[in-house]
Amino acid sequence: MHSPKIKLIKKVLFVSILMLFVIYALREIVYKPYMWQKAMHTPEHRLQMGSFVFSKQDVSSSTQSGNYNYLIFKVIEINGDYVRLSPVRKLLEKKQPKTSDSSFTRETYRSLKLNINKLEVAGIHHEDLHKIKTNFTLNDYLLEKYPSLKKSQYYYEEVSPNEKNINIPSKYFKLVYSKEKIIEKRKLIPYRITDSETPELAKELSQKASFILN
Incomplete structure (x- = not known):
């Protein structure tokens, strides 16, 4: 049988991995597209001839x-x-x-x-x-x-x-x-x-x- 301590460690590890996945998904799906769209409206980064x-x-x-x-x-x-x-x-x-x-x-x-x-x-x-x-x-x-x-x-x-x-x-x-x-x-x-x-x-x-x- 697994001790309560081992079960707790596994639970914490699972939650940590899940949180990392959520943060990565938010970064790729929400944050990066938002920053890209924001950059598209600046003179330094908008798409134009010579870019x-x-x-x-x-x-x-x-x-x-x-x-x-x-x-x-x-x-x-x-x-x-x-x-x-x-x-x-x-x-x-x-x-x-x-x-x-x-x-x-x-x-x-x-x-x-x-x-x-x-x-x-x-x-x-x-x-x-x-x-x-x-x-x-x-x-x-x-x-x-x-x-x-x-x-x-x-x-x-x-x-x-x-x-x-x-x-x-x-x-x-x-x-x-x-x-x-x-x-x-x-x-x-x-x-x-x-x-x-x-x-x-x-x-x-x-x-x-x-x-x-x-």
Whole structure:
């Protein structure tokens, strides 16, 4: 038989765990959405052209948990509910291993949340980035055309005019998200094109918008 003392300890432990769960649920369901909506009405954090959107995206599988991609986007177009995002990346030095991955380490992500407005983030045209097969590497051509890269190697890709032409849906709807879902739900939900060339929200690809900074 369990002694009264052991029963009391189990009861206290159960109540403590339950309270922690309630506090966590209130934080996620009530407090965070409230603070997000409040921030959306401030000049520093409202969604607008030129905003930086930070997203900690869960890429965990059924066998692994706690794996995240830390991404930063630049808002380069707002057209009604359509918001086009361009990933912020850092050009590689010549001897660095080649990669097209746009995710940052957790430490760099946290640092950029505090300092990105102090950095030069160049908008590089798609044609220039791929003109001489840069492979996302800093070179003399880019340095000459985009002098700000001498101060900071961070950049985002400007899209071609065709990709901003809504009359060509197959090209337009790339990295285009719902403005309403970002503001109201704190979610990055992309648009995709159906077989009938009709845009629809791909809700199963939804990811969290963690932070917006102007």
